[in-house]
Amino acid sequence: MVAHLVRLKATLLRNGLRRSAWQVVGLVVAALYASGAVVVAVVGLGALSTQDLDMRRTVVVLAGTVLVMGWWFLPLVAFGVDATVEPVRFSTFAVPRRDLVIGLALAGLIGVPGAATTIVALASALPWWRQPLAALAALVGAVLGVALCVVGSRAITTALDPLLTRRGFREAAALVVVVPLVLTGPIIQALAAQISGRASVLTAISRQMAWTPVGAPWALGSDVAAGQWVAALAHLGIGLAALALLVALWAGRLVSAMTPRRSATGPTHAGVGLFARFPATQVGAIAARSLTYRRRDPRYVAAVVPVLVFPVVFAVSVGKVGLLIAVPLVAAMLGFSIAADVSYDGTAFWMHVIAPVRGRDDRWGRVLATAAVGLPLVLVTGLVAVGIADRWELAAPVLGFALGSLASALGVSSVASASVVVPVVPAGSSPFASRQGGSMAAVGTQLVGMGVLAVLGLPGAVLTIVAATTGSWTLGGVAALVSLAIGGTALVLGVRKGGELLDRRAPELLQSLRSMA
Amino acid sequence: MPDAAPPPPPAPAPPLSTATTTATTTATTTAAPPPPAPVTAPALAIRGLWKAFGRKVAVAGIDLDVPAGSSFGLVGPNGAGKTTTLSMASALLRPDAGGVWVHGRNLWADPLAVKVQLGVLPDGVRLFDRLTGAQLITYAGLLQGLDRETVASRTADLLRALDLEADASTLVVDYSAGMTKKIGLACAMVHAPRVLLLDEPFESVDPVSAANIRQILASYVATGGTVVISSHVMDLVQRMCDHVAIIAAGHVLAAGTVEEVRGGASLEDRFVELVGGRGTGEGLAWLRTSSD
Numbered sequence: 014m015v016a017h018l019v020r021l022k023a024t025l026l027r028n029g030l031r032r033s034a035w036q037v038v039g040l041v042v043a044a045l046y047a048s049g050a051v052v053v054a055v056v057g058l059g060a061l062s063t064q065d066l067d068m069r070r071t072v073v074v075l076a077g078t079v080l081v082m083g084w085w086f087l088p089l090v091a092f093g094v095d096a097t098v099e100p101v102r103f104s105t106f107a108v109p110r111r112d113l114v115i116g117l118a119l120a121g122l123i124g125v126p127g128a129a130t131t132i133v134a135l136a137s138a139l140p141w142w143r144q145p146l147a148a149l150a151a152l153v154g155a156v157l158g159v160a161l162c163v164v165g166s167r168a169i170t171t172a173l174d175p176l177l178t179r180r181g182f183r184e185a186a187a188l189v190v191v192v193p194l195v196l197t198g199p200i201i202q203a204l205a206a207q208i209s210g211r212a213s214v215l216t217a218i219s220r221q222m223a224w225t226p227v228g229a230p231w232a233l234g235s236d237v238a239a240g241q242w243v244a245a246l247a248h249l250g251i252g253l254a255a256l257a258l259l260v261a262l263w264a265g266r267l268v269s270a271m272t273p274r275r276s277a278t279g280p281t282h283a284g285v286g287l288f289a290r291f292p293a294t295q296v297g298a299i300a301a302r303s304l305t306y307r308r309r310d311p312r313y314v315a316a317v318v319p320v321l322v323f324p325v326v327f328a329v330s331v332g333k334v335g336l337l338i339a340v341p342l343v344a345a346m347l348g349f350s351i352a353a354d355v356s357y358d359g360t361a362f363w364m365h366v367i368a369p370v371r372g373r374d375d376r377w378g379r380v381l382a383t384a385a386v387g388l389p390l391v392l393v394t395g396l397v398a399v400g401i402a403d404r405w406e407l408a409a410p411v412l413g414f415a416l417g418s419l420a421s422a423l424g425v426s427s428v429a430s431a432s433v434v435v436p437v438v439p440a441g442s443s444p445f446a447s448r449q450g451g452s453m454a455a456v457g458t459q460l461v462g463m464g465v466l467a468v469l470g471l472p473g474a475v476l477t478i479v480a481a482t483t484g485s486w487t488l489g490g491v492a493a494l495v496s497l498a499i500g501g502t503a504l505v506l507g508v509r510k511g512g513e514l515l516d517r518r519a520p521e522l523l524q525s526l527r528s529m530a
Numbered sequence: 531m532p533d534a535a536p537p538p539p540p541a542p543a544p545p546l547s548t549a550t551t552t553a554t555t556t557a558t559t560t561a562a563p564p565p566p567a568p569v570t571a572p573a574l575a576i577r578g579l580w581k582a583f584g585r586k587v588a589v590a591g592i593d594l595d596v597p598a599g600s601s602f603g604l605v606g607p608n609g610a611g612k613t614t615t616l617s618m619a620s621a622l623l624r625p626d627a628g629g630v631w632v633h634g635r636n637l638w639a640d641p642l643a644v645k646v647q648l649g650v651l652p653d654g655v656r657l658f659d660r661l662t663g664a665q666l667i668t669y670a671g672l673l674q675g676l677d678r679e680t681v682a683s684r685t686a687d688l689l690r691a692l693d694l695e696a697d698a699s700t701l702v703v704d705y706s707a708g709m710t711k712k713i714g715l716a717c718a719m720v721h722a723p724r725v726l727l728l729d730e731p732f733e734s735v736d737p738v739s740a741a742n743i744r745q746i747l748a749s750y751v752a753t754g755g756t757v758v759i760s761s762h763v764m765d766l767v768q769r770m771c772d773h774v775a776i777i778a779a780g781h782v783l784a785a786g787t788v789e790e791v792r793g794g795a796s797l798e799d800r801f802v803e804l805v806g807g808r809g810t811g812e813g814l815a816w817l818r819t820s821s822d
Contacts (some may be wrong), residue, residue, distance in 0.1 A: 286665060305665070369646050369674065
């Protein structure tokens, strides 16, 4: 049975590649990137064997900790868990739970991240190759570590999943925001410590990490090498206990996950909600629908998370001026959030295709919905940033540049989402799910769009920087006007161009969406 | 039978020709001169419709006339091209060749003006299912350009008629398959179109709701509306349609009034006879429970 599940995953991966060229591209790029990283890691670990014991221990434990934490927490914010082999699909088969857990865990290793992790983890025995016993202990630790990666990642996402699919997922989304924020502190601290040349801080951190479940397995090799047998047993115990706990948590969740999900019915929405508040036109209806989706569709909520994290990261790493840099970037990202809007609609886009809606009106409706969220958000974060940085003479250029970036990004998105559709997670599936290769196509569109956006933003950025260095109010005003003029023009032209594309190609877009569904 | 890649049929003449005959037509599988059309343009006229996906020809030159005020059944085995034909007739899929005229106006030449006359329920696509039932109908109505009051009153009427009042505030994603069909039907009807194009409208709908829908459609036809439904349930088509076309492998095998097409036999027998491929029912000897 276990073998069946593993083979199923491999077959799904292969068939997925056969279906779309984008997925092949995605896999090749991911594989190239990963093999590069793996080679660097393996060579580095080999070179490490010439260093002293403390150094070896510090690097292996810290790297292992980051690896496990990455598996556990990255799916919550960025990449998502590959949902090709979902437990709910097996609900009609009588698969013993034990087999299902082992099978799904092993299936999780099939694919680029799993393979890379396994190789690097096994290579963590390299620094100890001169002491066979220590190397053996390190190998045991590596297997344990990989198991923790896979099982932990599954357990955490399955455990949080029902929270997010329930109507009250906003509270849970807040949790998703908090996790990286909590992580930012220690990481930046560690980086700062390294910059100031205090390796001892890292050593101290690694000693503490070795006593946590995420770091314990990676300490086995150094424990044995140093002859600290008690510590080795204790670290092994911590790792095994954590694994057992995670398996129990995951297996328990699997049972409820296997009953097909019917999202809980929340408070009844009397009337027609936002549709009553927007003008009863096609543009108004589309805006009301988009905005309603922003609240109810976890995929849109997930898209806002990085926006909230950004300013904090900049403030911590660059300082107060970093806040001022972050605001236009946040604005651009908000505008970009509709770059794959038609892809997010999926085949439901047919309702727009059969209706006598002009492409331009479709575009304006979506832009309006994003602006309704983005405009106040940009204004507030902009004013707060200027206030914290205490650079009120920069209020006009920074806000002007931010609003201009928002408008430009909306214009670029309007063209992007009308010209290509990319495979995305269908509405209603787990917000943690991702589609193989899909993100690559999205990244491609994103890169082209970002390039255009960078060119559009250049004049405003230069003028704003000049205004900031000279402190001239007049120049600040000019910068704001230039940014707004460029942004406004880009928006109008983008909506017009995107609208024309839709008028011409809406059935073809729908056809591509159908072939991806 | 469709070959790999025959040339598309010649561009068809618009169906507003002057020939006067009865409203029924017998379509042929060739793309020869368009069949005679009535003086008053048919509700839906399809000429030389052609669509290929890669090397697979899904629709190979279909001609059809759906008279105004008729209920027209489109029947055929799985993969016959029913959905592809309906998609091209409802502006969802661009034909490789051929044309579609709705009440004499060319759909693909002037989509914005013609779309208003069509009510469409496609099969196998999602809805904006994060909206409530009431919101979804409202959205469909507003997209068709109706004003707020009209949309509100019609939404209430449709929810009542389709027995969805109790679930008006439930998200469509939480609806059962049958309820989802019904809400899709409501969206197709909200702007009172002149022609309804419904792909498998009765699939997974319970018998009571199906009877309800049949009644709604019957009164719609009685007041001059035109309904085209696709189905592979022959009984249903025989019961509720006055016209029928049998489609297989991208061709029309027979079309006309139900009486003409079935010619004394039952529609199902006629269908099997035309489409062929009926197995003998033998060959699964092990399936007999007595064989152990």
